[in-house]
Structure formats: C-alpha cells, structure tokens
Amino acid sequence: MTHERTPRQIKFGAILTGTGGPGDQLRWLDPEIPGDASVDIDWYIEYARLAEEAKFDLVFIVDSQFITPHSPPHYLNRLEPLTLLSALAVSTSRIGLVGTATTSYNSPYNLARRFASLDLISRGRAGWNVVTSGDAGTAGNYSRDEHFDYPTRYRRAAEHIEVSQGLWDSYEDDAFPRDRETKVFLDPAKLHELNHDGEFFQVVGPLNIQRSPQGQPVIFQAGDSNDGRDLGGRYADGIFTFTPSIADGQAFAADIRSRAAAVGRNPDHVLILPGARIVVGDTDDDAREIERAQHELSNSFEITLAELGRPFGWHDFSGYDLDAPFPDVLHLAEHSFRTQAEAIVAAARKDDLTLRQVVERRAALHPSPFVGSAKTVADTIQEWFEAGAFDGLNVFVSHPAQFRRFVAEVIPILQERGLHRSEYEGTTLREHLGLPFPANRYTVSATRVEQTANAASLSTAH
The missing domain is CATH 3.20.20.30 (Luciferase-like domain)
Structure with a gap:
C-alpha cells in the first residue's frame, strides 16, 4: 500500500x-x-x-x-x-x-x-x-x-x-x-x-x-x-x-x-x-529580545572555547594564545567531526581570524x-x-x-x-x-516468480 x-x-x-x-x-x-x-x-x-x-x-x-x-x-x-x-x-x-x-x-x-x-x-x-x-x-x-x-x-x-x-x-x-x-x-x-x-x-x-x-x-x-x-x-x-x-x-x-x-x-x-x-x-521586537536573553543565558566565551574542541576530537584549546592566528589543528579532526572542523578552519583562514575571534563568532548570537x-x-x-x-x-x-x-x-x-x-x-x-509501505523483499520476489511463470504459461498456451 x-x-x-x-x-x-x-x-x-x-x-x-x-x-x-x-x-x-x-x-x-x-x-x-x-x-x-x-x-x-x-x-x-x-x-x-x-x-x-x-x-x-x-x-x-x-x-x-x-x-x-x-x-x-x-x-x-x-x-x-x-x-x-x-x-x-x-x-x-x-x-x-x-x-x-x-x-x-x-x-x-x-x-x-x-x-x-x-x-x-x-x-x-x-x-x-x-x-x-x-x-x-x-x-x-x-x-x-x-x-x-x-x-x-x-x-x-x-x-x-x-x-x-x-x-x-x-x-x-x-x-x-x-x-x-x-x-x-x-x-x-x-x-x-x-x-x-x-x-x-x-x-x-x-x-x-x-x-x-x-x-x-x-x-x-x-x-x-x-x-x-x-x-x-x-x-x-x-x-x-x-x-x-x-x-x-x-x-x-x-x-x-x-x-x-x-x-x-x-x-x-x-x-x-x-x-x-x-x-x-x-x-x-519582543521575540527578538527573548531570543537575545535566551542566548545570553545559555552562552559564554569560556564555554564556547571548551566546546570548540569537540569537532577536533575534543582538543583542548585553553593553552593557546587567544590572539594568535587560529592554530593548524585540522588533522585532529580526521577521526572526529571532520566536516564541521573543515568549515571552522576554512572560515578562520578566509578572514585571517585569531582563536579569540573564532570563539567570539561562535559565541555570538x-x-x-x-x-x-x-x-x-x-x-x-x-x-x-x-x-x-x-x-x-x-x-x-x-x-x-x-x-x-x-x-x-x-x-x-x-x-x-x-x-x-x-x-x-x-x-x-x-x-x-507520507512514505510508502516497504513490501517484504521475499514476498515481492515470490510474486515476480509467480507472475513470470503465469506469463510463460499463457505464452505457451497460445
């Protein structure tokens, strides 16, 4: 069906x-x-x-x-x-x-x-x-x-x-x-x-x-x-x-x-x-103010800095110079969330961002x-x-x-x-x-075999 x-x-x-x-x-x-x-x-x-x-x-x-x-x-x-x-x-x-x-x-x-x-x-x-x-x-x-x-x-x-x-x-x-x-x-x-x-x-x-x-x-x-x-x-x-x-x-x-x-x-x-x-x-305007308040409640620079590590295999960024260029860490994402990490690194390189700026962008509303x-x-x-x-x-x-x-x-x-x-x-x-019901593969196969046999039988009869 x-x-x-x-x-x-x-x-x-x-x-x-x-x-x-x-x-x-x-x-x-x-x-x-x-x-x-x-x-x-x-x-x-x-x-x-x-x-x-x-x-x-x-x-x-x-x-x-x-x-x-x-x-x-x-x-x-x-x-x-x-x-x-x-x-x-x-x-x-x-x-x-x-x-x-x-x-x-x-x-x-x-x-x-x-x-x-x-x-x-x-x-x-x-x-x-x-x-x-x-x-x-x-x-x-x-x-x-x-x-x-x-x-x-x-x-x-x-x-x-x-x-x-x-x-x-x-x-x-x-x-x-x-x-x-x-x-x-x-x-x-x-x-x-x-x-x-x-x-x-x-x-x-x-x-x-x-x-x-x-x-x-x-x-x-x-x-x-x-x-x-x-x-x-x-x-x-x-x-x-x-x-x-x-x-x-x-x-x-x-x-x-x-x-x-x-x-x-x-x-x-x-x-x-x-x-x-x-x-x-x-x-x-009221909704935008609610959105801003919720964002401020749920985010901070420190939390975002720690969470930034997840796409890179939970790498710890806390020891880096925040005002130096974003570090070369893409290799750490090979077995992690690579697509997300690639997007972060690409944006940092495109706009020549420091680690601090990357975190600030991610922490921003x-x-x-x-x-x-x-x-x-x-x-x-x-x-x-x-x-x-x-x-x-x-x-x-x-x-x-x-x-x-x-x-x-x-x-x-x-x-x-x-x-x-x-x-x-x-x-x-x-x-x-609104998705179709997946017919059982074996039922479908048996039906096809039966239909083929019936068709062959009719062909022979004629």
Missing part, C-alpha cells in the same frame, strides 16, 4: 534535549527546567504528549557515546534512546519515535532487533537516526585503540543499514498463521535466512521478531559530508540537517534528491527536515529566521516550505514556555492555512510522513 503525500503539508519533529545541548549549555538555569530533566521520564512524557496534541510527526532523541567534563549538560547525564523511546511508546499513541544509534559501535543483529521491538511496542511508530559517531573518544569505550576513519565509517554504515533492512524482512507479513485447529504457528516457507557475508559483518539470521504495521522502521540520517549525503541519498527516508537560508535549503534538497534518483530511488520519498530554533513573542510574533513565525515557515527549502522542521524544545507558545499560537495558524494536519490520518510514522 502507498500513502500519497498530497496535499503537501509541513512535517514537524520535536527534539528533546532536556537540560541543554551544544550551544545551549546553561539552559538548565531556566527555573522551568528540572535540573535532572535529561533523566526524568516524566519530563519526556510531558513534552512528547504536548507535541502529540499538536499533531507533530515525531519526537527525536539525539545521542552520543563519549563525554568530557566540557560536554553539554544533556550529554553528561541522559537516558539511553531506545529504552527511553520504549517508555514513550506506551505513554503516547500516535507520534513517531525516532532515536539515534551508531553503526560504528553496534552489531546489526542486536540493533535491528531493538528497533524492531520498539516498532512493535509502538505499533509502527519507530525511526532510526543513523550515525557513524563523530566523537573519536568513543573508541576507548568499545575496546578499540582508534576510531574508524571517515571512509571506513560510512562503508560500515551502508553495510549496517543493508543488513538491518534484510533482517527486518526475515518474516513475511503473513508468516504466522497461528492456527489452533491445525496447530500451525509458523509457515516455515515464510521465514528467511539472510546469510550476509560482507566487509564488516557476517550475519546468518533470521531475526527473531516479526515485522510491524509499518513494515520496517523509518531511516533517518544527519551527515552533511559528501559521504554522509551519499548515505542519506541511498538509504534515508528523512534527512536531519541545518539550513541557514532558503537558497541553502533548496540547494541541499536538490543535491540529496539527485543522489537518491541516481541510485534508482523516488526522490519524493526523501524528506528534508532541518533543525530550527523558534521563538514566539507578542511582537517581532546568530539570529534564527523563525523568530517573531506567531503570525510572523507562521509566515516565515510557510515561505520556506513553499519555496522548497524543507519538507518540515525539527523544533528544538529548549525553553518550555517557548515550546508551549509555538504549539498554542503558531501551529493553529498553520492548521487554518491547511499547512499542518488537524488530526492524524494514520497510525504509523510512515503514514504520518
């Missing part, structure tokens, strides 16, 4: 980062945020339900596998994504549940089983944000001396996804007759071994869990490097990204979809969902386009959406009062304009996103 994406509507995700992620290290000072929000299941349930009341498509849980004392508060102390999402699955009924999991430090069988379990527990609402892990220090937590290099990480990720998708097809959709009269629980012809033998993984299968109402979990991806874009174009149903302008969003969407088309995929089945910081005020009165925010979202800059937004749930204003004041305007649903049309995440 196929779920059409017309009329086109804006998709919304809610990014739940509790006490504050990168660039928002002091968010926890907001008295509305519990100091233990990132490990408080009641906090997550509250905001997942609020997003569900606003008919959001999904909630999104970020993750990483390595910390330092300079990591953001949410990173220092947070719940494991699939455990958390399983709790949300039984505390909500419709909203999609997307969690981050690394292909570098998980086996496909184990991870495929966990996501398949979440998909069944939620009755078809699970999604996997595929990452390769940018924190090089992660290797030390998984008995490795060194993190995988970029090409290896992405080859491994591609194979990991293919193995996982193969395992999710272990059972055809009608594999379990569960017929008490004949005492037939399983039709063994509908159970399939994978027998994968690849560069990184050897997996026999089958997976010991049936498919969910949406067939397979939805695949998301967030890498912006060339390798990351290739991975997203080939496998992802949704792309999490950062879009600073309409033109950048249009170019990114065109690039991803051209890569999808080049490997034979329908480019309309790849959704672009950038992250967005949204601030709603009584007036546009970079105004979001989605700030203003409720009408202004709705107008801007509509403009970007209709220009093809994105298919939807992942909204950072930062300060609670702001998220409540967004769902109470902006969402109704978009609903009135027919740009966002007023009710869920389906029950699964795929249905929310």
